[in-house]
Amino acid sequence: xxxxxxxxxxxxxxxxxxxxxxxxxxxxxxxxxxxxxxxxxxxxxxxxxxxxxxxxxxxxxxxxxxxxxxxxxxxxxxxxxxxxxxxxxxxxxxxxxxxxxxxxxxxxxxxxxxxxxxxxxxxxxxxxxxxxxxxxxxxxxxxxxxxxxxxxxxxxxxxxxxxxxxxxxxxxxxxxxxxxxxxxxxxxxxxxxxxxxxxxxxxxxxxxxxxxxxxxxxxxxxxxxxxxxxxxxxxxxxxxxxxxxxxxxxxxxxxxxxxxxxxxxxxxxxxxxxxxxxxxxxxxxxxxxxxxxxxxxxxxxxxxxx
Numbered sequence: 001x002x003x004x005x006x007x008x009x010x011x012x013x014x015x016x017x018x019x020x021x022x023x024x025x026x027x028x029x030x031x032x033x034x035x036x037x038x039x040x041x042x043x044x045x046x047x048x049x050x051x052x053x054x055x056x057x058x059x060x061x062x063x064x065x066x067x068x069x070x071x072x073x074x075x076x077x078x079x080x081x082x083x084x085x086x087x088x089x090x091x092x093x094x095x096x097x098x099x100x101x102x103x104x105x106x107x108x109x110x111x112x113x114x115x116x117x118x119x120x121x122x123x124x125x126x127x128x129x130x131x132x133x134x135x136x137x138x139x140x141x142x143x144x145x146x147x148x149x150x151x152x153x154x155x156x157x158x159x160x161x162x163x164x165x166x167x168x169x170x171x172x173x174x175x176x177x178x179x180x181x182x183x184x185x186x187x188x189x190x191x192x193x194x195x196x197x198x199x200x201x202x203x204x205x206x207x208x209x210x211x212x213x214x215x216x217x218x219x220x221x222x223x224x225x226x227x228x229x230x231x232x233x234x235x236x237x238x239x240x241x242x243x244x245x246x247x248x249x250x251x252x253x254x255x256x257x258x259x260x261x262x263x264x265x266x267x268x269x270x271x272x273x274x275x276x277x278x279x280x281x282x283x284x285x286x287x288x289x290x291x292x293x294x295x296x297x298x299x300x301x302x303x304x305x306x
Contacts, residue, residue: 005131007251012135012143013209015247017042017201017218019146021225022232022239023153024197029229030157031190032170032295036092037077038198039222040099041070045199047103050110050206050213059118062207063142063200070199071192073099078191082184096222104215111213118142118208142204147240149197154236166190170295198222220273231279234295249275 021038028035045066053062077095080086118140121127126137157163166186169176173183201221206213224246232238 005134008135009139010251011244011247012139013247014250015243016143016146017204017209017221018225018228018246019240019243020142020149020201020204021198021222022228022243023146023149023236024194024201025225025229026232026234026236026239027153027157027166027197028190028194030170030234030295031166031187032173033081033187033191034088034092035074035077035191035194036089036226037073037095037099037222038092038194038225039218039220040096040103041073041195041198042099042202042218042222042225043103043216044073044099044106045070045202046205046217047107047110047213049199049203050115051106053115053207054110054113057116059116059207062115063203066199066203066207067196068199070202071196073199074191074195077195078188082188082191100216107213107215111215114212115207117211140208142200142208145200150236150240157236167295198225201225224273227279246275 021042025035025038048069049062049066051062052065053059056062073095077091080091081088120138120140121144123137127133129137155163157167165176165181168179169181169183169186176186177183202218205217210217228239228242228246231242
């Protein structure tokens with residue numbers, strides 16, 4: 001039971017940054033914008049978050065700084081795509097490359113340094129319950145924040161008027177604009193929110209997952225988060241399932257290497273990304289006849305506010 005508990009805790013830890021980034025991207029795509037710069041926003045959140053936590057000794061300040069870094073990158077993306085009508089795919093890819101390079105520059109002096117990681121919750125009696133105690137009542141604040149974020153997004157999208165307006169903008173920006181809704185403002189706020197979530201997901205890596213910074217430590221998690229949004233059919237509840245599924249695949253390859261199965265480590269390390277490609281192909285084939293559930297205006301031209 002101790003091994004099972006350790007595996008589940010490891011899966012939760014590996015899934016949390018994916019869940020944070022994917023939840024933010026879901027809101028962005030629901031507003032009708034495709035942001036391929038998540039990887040760059042995550043690594044910037046990791047570098048800036050670690051730097052802030054290192055100098056202040058506060059994980060909280062580090063997390064906030066990571067969110068601000070992600071939101072700052074998102075502001076650049078919004079300015080390019082929504083303000084200047086630059087192609088979303090090109091802008092997102094450029095932002096990812098820019099973020100990876102800039103984060104390496106920012107974090108160069110912190111390589112090899114360590115900080116005190118985010119503390120785990122400890123509730124007397126509850127945390128000591130066998131198996132489920134540490135799983136439910138012994139996680140760090142990032143894990144609980146990721147679950148609360150998904151619940152909050154679900155409530156916002158399906159239980160509030162503002163969420164209805166945002167979905168309407170994503171489904172048909174022309175109709176939303178005709179009704180008088182500020183399309184560009186709504187999309188800009190959604191992009192900033194998604195960037196903050198990506199930055200928080202990136203900050204989680206050096207602040208809680210591994211208490212040190214390594215250049216490129218996001219290791220493609222931003223791309224997996226993008227795949228998760230498609231995997232979930234743009235529904236918040238399914239993102240949780242997808243994130244924990246991909247987190248389990250990541251941990252599986254680590255345990256397989258530890259057991260000495262004789263499978264090349266390079267092949268095992270590619271499993272999460274191979275699973276991403278397979279899921280996207282299956283979803284694409286499944287929707288070829290049924291039609292896509294993506295927001296209708298995703299990636300199309302933007303209607304300016306007047």
